[in-house]
Amino acid sequence: MADRGQYLFAVARGLDPQRLEGVAGLRKAEIQVLEHRGLQAVTCGVDLDEFGEEALRRNLESLPWLEEVARAHDDVVQATALGATTAPMRLVTICSDEASVRARLDEWYDGLQTALDRVEGCHEWSVKAFAALAPESGDEPTSRATSGAAYLARKRAQADERRAAADDAARVADVVHEELGAHTRATRRLAPQDPRLAGYPGTMILNGAYLVHDDDQDAFRSAAEDLARRYPDAGIDVRGPWPPYSFATLDRE
Amino acid sequence: MSESPNAGVTSRPYSAPIAQSDRPHPANLADILERVLDKGIIIAGDIRVNLLDIELLTIRIRLLVVSVDKALEMGIDWWRNDPMLSTTAQGLVEENRELRERLEELEEGSGSSSKDGSSG
Numbered sequence: 001m002a003d004r005g006q007y008l009f010a011v012a013r014g015l016d017p018q019r020l021e022g023v024a025g026l027r028k029a030e031i032q033v034l035e036h037r038g039l040q041a042v043t044c045g046v047d048l049d050e051f052g053e054e055a056l057r058r059n060l061e062s063l064p065w066l067e068e069v070a071r072a073h074d075d076v077v078q079a080t081a082l083g084a085t086t087a088p089m090r091l092v093t094i095c096s097d098e099a100s101v102r103a104r105l106d107e108w109y110d111g112l113q114t115a116l117d118r119v120e121g122c123h124e125w126s127v128k129a130f131a132a133l134a135p136e137s138g139d140e141p142t143s144r145a146t147s148g149a150a151y152l153a154r155k156r157a158q159a160d161e162r163r164a165a166a167d168d169a170a171r172v173a174d175v176v177h178e179e180l181g182a183h184t185r186a187t188r189r190l191a192p193q194d195p196r197l198a199g200y201p202g203t204m205i206l207n208g209a210y211l212v213h214d215d216d217q218d219a220f221r222s223a224a225e226d227l228a229r230r231y232p233d234a235g236i237d238v239r240g241p242w243p244p245y246s247f248a249t250l251d252r253e
Numbered sequence: 254m255s256e257s258p259n260a261g262v263t264s265r266p267y268s269a270p271i272a273q274s275d276r277p278h279p280a281n282l283a284d285i286l287e288r289v290l291d292k293g294i295i296i297a298g299d300i301r302v303n304l305l306d307i308e309l310l311t312i313r314i315r316l317l318v319v320s321v322d323k324a325l326e327m328g329i330d331w332w333r334n335d336p337m338l339s340t341t342a343q344g345l346v347e348e349n350r351e352l353r354e355r356l357e358e359l360e361e362g363s364g365s366s367s368k369d370g371s372s373g
Contacts, residue, residue, distance in 0.1 A: 008296070051300065056302045057307065060307040061307060067285075067286075070282075070289045070290070073289050074288065074289060088289075089296065090290070090295045090296075091290055092302055093296055112294070148355075193284075242288070245289070245293050246288070
């Protein structure tokens with residue numbers, strides 16, 4: 001028999017464990033909700049042949065493995081956050097057994113309660129904006145410059161256009177972020193994602209995370225719709241509600 | 254309750270077109286990896302794996318999730334020599350080709366030494 005560990009997806013408060021019925025853990029393992037001093041640890045058993053230290057070092061180098069586990073982790077956290085105040089854990093947080101999970105909840109009790117207080121009644125929303133694609137002009141063979149000087153002038157003009165477009169894009173990103181912030185409890189600007197993994201065309205100029213109270217959700221969404229109307233070229237992309245990944249954090253003080 | 258907690262259990266494509274932006278779940282891999290690897294609570298379990306030691310995560314994923322400028326700040330620039338990944342390199346190759354063609358045209362004497370190009 002292979003050794004088993006206890007994989008920790010999230011710590012929640014006010015979760016009805018029945019809400020997680022039918023949600024599969026990793027490798028179809030059953031989800032277990034451990035109650036401890038008013039906190040609930042959402043866990044499942046994992047095989048240490050796959051999730052032990054040696055195995056993880058190898059498996060985490062495989063993008064298909066990583067994607068599968070990341071999506072399964074996210075699915076469980078999403079299902080938890082639908083019905084409870086939720087603090088998601090970092091991927092591959094694994095204890096040896098149930099007693100060890102409880103010991104972690106004791107150790108981090110105050111920090112976890114503070115993190116859950118901060119996100120209570122709230123969800124995370126993601127809003128992204130993009131730089132308008134620069135029109136490709138002057139590169140067709142028919143408009144080919146006929147001298148070196150004209151060629152260089154054209155290149156310079158194109159660079160100037162690109163700079164001006166970048167300045168405009170940065171201004172739009174600031175306006176979008178600031179106006180959305182009025183309807184939030186907290187905001188974070190994350191690093192722009194690269195299009196090769198994100199699957200978006202164009203340059204991401206804003207990758208914003210917004211902690212929105214459920215009561216403010218409608219106001220937040222209509223503010224986003226209004227911005228999308230005013231800046232149609234920015235391809236404003238709104239996603240949510242998500243678990244508060246970017247806001248349920250431990251402060252070590 | 255009309256929401257189905259099972260809605261997210263089915264597999265999703267790597268990337269979703271912008272038209273699907275009303276999906277509640279982070280549909281694209283970058284969103285998910287950004288959240289589960291970079292955000293969320295860090296509590297050291299009994300299984301100790303430093304995510305920063307994982308080459309895929311520190312270099313390839315980070316490059317894909319983080320902007321190129323940020324990667325440069327971090328001193329990561331190996332992709333410059335990786336033609337599969339380097340759009341900058343492809344841009345330079347393209348520009349070199351253009352310049353070579355232009356030079357050949359000039360050397361053939363078709364554009365000769367005239368400096369006042371009749372720009373269209």
